[in-house]
Amino acid sequence: MSDLLERLRGRGWRMTAQRRVVAEVLDGEHVHLTADEVHARAVAKLPEISRATVYNTLGELVSLGEVLEVATDRRAKRYDPNAHRPHQHLVCARCGAIRDVHPTGNPLSDLPDSERFGFAVSDVEVTYRGICPSCAAA
Amino acid sequence: MSDLLERLRGRGWRMTAQRRVVAEVLDGEHVHLTADEVHARAVAKLPEISRATVYNTLGELVSLGEVLEVATDRRAKRYDPNAHRPHQHLVCARCGAIRDVHPTGNPLSDLPDSERFGFAVSDVEVTYRGICPSCAAA
DNA sequence: TAGCCAAGTCAGACATTGTCTAAGTCAGGT
DNA sequence: ACCTGACTTAGACAATGTCTGACTTGGCTA
Numbered sequence: 001m002s003d004l005l006e007r008l009r010g011r012g013w014r015m016t017a018q019r020r021v022v023a024e025v026l027d028g029e030h031v032h033l034t035a036d037e038v039h040a041r042a043v044a045k046l047p048e049i050s051r052a053t054v055y056n057t058l059g060e061l062v063s064l065g066e067v068l069e070v071a072t073d074r075r076a077k078r079y080d081p082n083a084h085r086p087h088q089h090l091v092c093a094r095c096g097a098i099r100d101v102h103p104t105g106n107p108l109s110d111l112p113d114s115e116r117f118g119f120a121v122s123d124v125e126v127t128y129r130g131i132c133p134s135c136a137a138a
Numbered sequence: 139m140s141d142l143l144e145r146l147r148g149r150g151w152r153m154t155a156q157r158r159v160v161a162e163v164l165d166g167e168h169v170h171l172t173a174d175e176v177h178a179r180a181v182a183k184l185p186e187i188s189r190a191t192v193y194n195t196l197g198e199l200v201s202l203g204e205v206l207e208v209a210t211d212r213r214a215k216r217y218d219p220n221a222h223r224p225h226q227h228l229v230c231a232r233c234g235a236i237r238d239v240h241p242t243g244n245p246l247s248d249l250p251d252s253e254r255f256g257f258a259v260s261d262v263e264v265t266y267r268g269i270c271p272s273c274a275a276a
Numbered sequence: 277t278a279g280c281c282a283a284g285t286c287a288g289a290c291a292t293t294g295t296c297t298a299a300g301t302c303a304g305g306t
Numbered sequence: 307a308c309c310t311g312a313c314t315t316a317g318a319c320a321a322t323g324t325c326t327g328a329c330t331t332g333g334c335t336a
Binding site for chain 2 (some may be wrong): 069071073074077090092093099101102103104105107108110111112115116117118119120121122123124125126127128129130131132133136
């Protein structure tokens with residue numbers, strides 16, 4: 001995903017060492033990191049990067065639609081680099097592990113007009129919860 | 139819902155003024171209050187009630203299954219007294235208004251086995267997002 | 277290549293939401 | 307009425323995120 005860096009440059013992003021590092025962290029592991037985890041990994045590559053910059057950069061990536069915010073629990077937001085293919089999340093109720101999943105059908109069509117109360121409904125988030133195999137084994 | 143007080147007594151709850159007030163607040167308005175809003179309304183009826191007690195009591199009501207926690211944004215949790223009829227939520231992306239909705243179909247059946255990764259999936263939360271009529275008008 | 281300056285970064289204070297602690301209070305059984 | 311453990315309290319603490327105001331720098335211009 002050095003594509004990502006290209007796209008950002010194309011959108012007029014000023015390229016700095018800090019932004020490159022944050023983008024690389026997200027690119028490097030296709031997991032769902034919290035802001036603090038992103039910060040920790042970024043510090044490993046660029047020790048003087050600050051928390052504020054990581055938050056700012058993540059916020060910008062979200063605004064640009066390059067990264068998704070995921071809030072599967074009430075703890076820290078997580079950042080999902082898989083922003084270009086619609087998907088939902090499956091979360092382990094015990095350990096918090098998160099998987100991207102692709103349900104069949106369109107959940108939007110399950111909400112009849114009579115249940116929309118005049119809202120212009122544009123989006124739906126689905127979070128499946130259960131116990132993951134390793135927690136079930138333990 | 140003085141039913142609620144009955145049910146709680148039946149479950150061996152020690153009945154205190156504080157718990158009664160919290161239960162009354164939730165009963166009184168079928169909206170989705172945050173813990174702080176519950177606290178504010180509780181203080182109006184019982185000035186010396188503490189924040190900790192409100193949090194404790196809400197937590198107990200949730201454990202007992204009498205109230206649901208709703209996390210439609212990354213701000214404060216909200217508490218939904220409508221715990222006895224399964225439903226999902228429709229949220230205004232602009233003002234945060236929340237409505238209970240009842241989609242057709244069962245979203246659980248939209249997740250094929252091949253997308254369950256060995257999880258024992260037991261629950262699903264759906265949050266619809268859109269613009270409510272009054273925000274659309276403004 | 278040098279100089280400029282708005283965009284970007286920084287450390288750390290602050291805000292919000294929620295949890296914990298230790299001491300005091302009270303509901304309800306005897 | 308009295309006891310006792312459950313309940314409540316004020317406030318400290320914790321986790322996450324936002325803001326501020328001074329400093330730094332990417333990349334344009336010449």
